[in-house]
Structures are given as structure tokens and as C-alpha cells.
Amino acid sequence: MKTLNYSDHTLIQQKISLLRDKKTPPSLFARTIYELSLMLCTFATYDIAVKSVSVTTPLAKTKGVRLESQPILIPILRAGLGMVEGFQTLLPDAPVGHVGVERDHKTLKPRFYYYKTPPLKSRDVWVLDPMLATGGSLDFTLTKLKEHKPQTLRALSIIAAPEGIKLLEKKHGDVVLYTTVVDKKLNQKGYILPGLGDAGDRIFNT
Ligand code: PRP
Ligand code: URA
Numbered sequence: 404m405k406t407l408n409y410s411d412h413t414l415i416q417q418k419i420s421l422l423r424d425k426k427t428p429p430s431l432f433a434r435t436i437y438e439l440s441l442m443l444c445t446f447a448t449y450d451i452a453v454k455s456v457s458v459t460t461p462l463a464k465t466k467g468v469r470l471e472s473q474p475i476l477i478p479i480l481r482a483g484l485g486m487v488e489g490f491q492t493l494l495p496d497a498p499v500g501h502v503g504v505e506r507d508h509k510t511l512k513p514r515f516y517y518y519k520t521p522p523l524k525s526r527d528v529w530v531l532d533p534m535l536a537t538g539g540s541l542d543f544t545l546t547k548l549k550e551h552k553p554q555t556l557r558a559l560s561i562i563a564a565p566e567g568i569k570l571l572e573k574k575h576g577d578v579v580l581y582t583t584v585v586d587k588k589l590n591q592k593g594y595i596l597p598g599l600g601d602a603g604d605r606i607f608n609t
Contacts, residue, residue: 404572406563409446410584415439419584422561422599429608433485436533436561436606439583440489443559447529447581448493473497474527474557477520479504479544482602486531486559502530502547504540511536511593513543523551533602535560535582536595538567545575555579561602562586564595 409415421427421435453468473496478484480503487499500520504513528548535541541558548556556578558571563582566589571578586595599605 404568404575404578404580406568406580406582406585407446408563408582408585409442412442412583415442415583418442419562423597425600427605429605432605436485436602437489439561440486440531440559441492443486443561443581443583444490444493447557447559470494472527474529475500475521475523475553477502477528477530477544477548479530479532479540480517481505482533482606483531485602485606486533486561490529490531490559502544504543506536506540506593508592511539513539515543515547518547520548520551523548523553525552525554527555527557528553529557529559531559533561534595534598535563535567535571535580536589536593537564538570541567542570542574545571545578557581562595562598564589 418435418439422432452471454471456467456469458465458467473494475498476490477500478487480501498521501517503517504515507514530544532541545556558578558580560582563585586598588596590596
């Protein structure tokens with residue numbers, strides 16, 4: 404798996420600091436996840452396939468582009484939902500599927516509870532989840548999505564831990580990970596350090 408990490412971008416550093424701050428209220432937390440998702444979407448669409456079109460400006464004819472097809476967005480419930488609006492703002496015609504996976508708090512193993520996506524065969528599929536910790540949830544989701552034979556798979560995260568990246572490098576060499584930052588490590592309970600706490604709880608104020 405190839406990892407693209409944008410942590411040297413000043414605006415990303417400022418927004419990640421807001422997310423990390425335990426005093427940031429849920430409304431600003433969710434808004435900041437949205438803003439970082441806009442930025443991640445900008446980075447991930449850099450090389451998206453386009454068709455050439457002709458455009459007439461008020462002054463001249465020129466060449467332009469339109470997107471050839473839009474990726475299918477798959478947020479992992481719950482916290483991935485917080486990233487959907489940012490991606491849809493820039494890719495308004497992108498279809499959205501949903502996969503429900505949650506970690507068992509004791510074993511840290513993924514528990515699967517929901518799957519509903521459009522047909523994935525031969526499509527570009529982007530999996531959205533702000534937190535990549537042990538990598539168990541994303542590994543499970545990618546394995547499940549691969550059964551439906553997508554053309555390419557990308558994962559998009561806000562904070563990734565080295566442990567999760569290592570697992571995905573071992574098991575999903577064909578996937579590209581876009582992340583705004585890579586943190587230090589996991590604590591004994593599988594939380595990312597320094598991290599931001601529980602992303603789902605902070606987005607949804609639970
Ligand atoms: C969080 C997060 C990821 C997962 C990452 O979800 O959104 O899906 O943990 O951890 P992992 O890499 O160790 O699998 P959580 O299980 O807390 O569910 P929630 O979004 O419903 O709160
Ligand atoms: N899931 C989260 O929401 N936060 C972590 O630090 C790890 C997993």
C-alpha cells in the first residue's frame with residue numbers, strides 16, 4: 404500500500420490542532436472534519452480521469468475537461484459519515500454506499516453490522532474513515548469490498564497510526580491511502596496517540 408501524507412501543510416496542521424484539542428466543541432469538531440475532507444478530496448482528485456471538452460468563453464474558444472466518472476464514496480459507519488459532505492461538495496455526483504463496522508472495545512476486533520452499496524464492479528471506490536488505528540476496520544472493509552471487484556480502491560483518513568498502516572501494507576498492497584497526518588502510536592486500549600479521542604463520539608456528541 405502506498406501512503407500519501409499531507410502533514411507538512413500548514414492549514415492541515417492548524418485544523419488537526421483544533422481536532423486534537425479536547426475543548427473543541429462537537430459543532431466545530433464536525434465542521435473541521437468537513438474542511439479537512441474538502442482538502443483530502445482536493446488532493447485525491449489531483450489525478451482523477453478526465454475527458455477533453457471544448458469551452459467557449461465570452462472571448463474565445465478553449466479546451467477544458469470534465470470528469471470521466473466519479474468515484475463511489477463508502478463511509479465506514481459511524482465516523483466516516485462526517486467526511487461525506489466534504490467529498491460530496493467537490494464531487495456532487497459521486498454515488499455513496501455505506502458499510503457498518505465497529506470495534507469491539509475489549510478485543511479491538513471489527514464487528515460487521517451493515518452493508519449497502521451500489522454495484523462496485525470496475526468502479527473506483529474511495530473508503531472514508533477519519534481514524535486508522537489498528538487497521539482492523541479498514542482491513543475488514545477493503546476485503547469485503549474487493550469481493551465486488553472494483554477497478555481501484557483508495558482509503559481516505561484524517562489520522563493514521565503506524566500500526567494500522569503496517570497492517571494495510573501487508574494485506575492491501577494495491578490500495579492507496581491518503582491521510583492528513585500520521586501519528587506516533589496506539590495506546591494499550593487501541594487509541595491513537597496523541598490522536599483526538601473517539602472520532603464518532605466527538606462528531607455526533609455522544
Ligand atoms: C473508529 C473509527 C474506525 C475505527 C478505527 O470507529 O471510526 O472505524 O474505530 O479503529 P481500527 O483501525 O482499530 O479498526 P468505532 O469502532 O469507534 O465506531 P464508531 O465510528 O461507530 O464510533
Ligand atoms: N477510533 C477512534 O475514534 N479513535 C482512536 O484513537 C482509535 C480508533
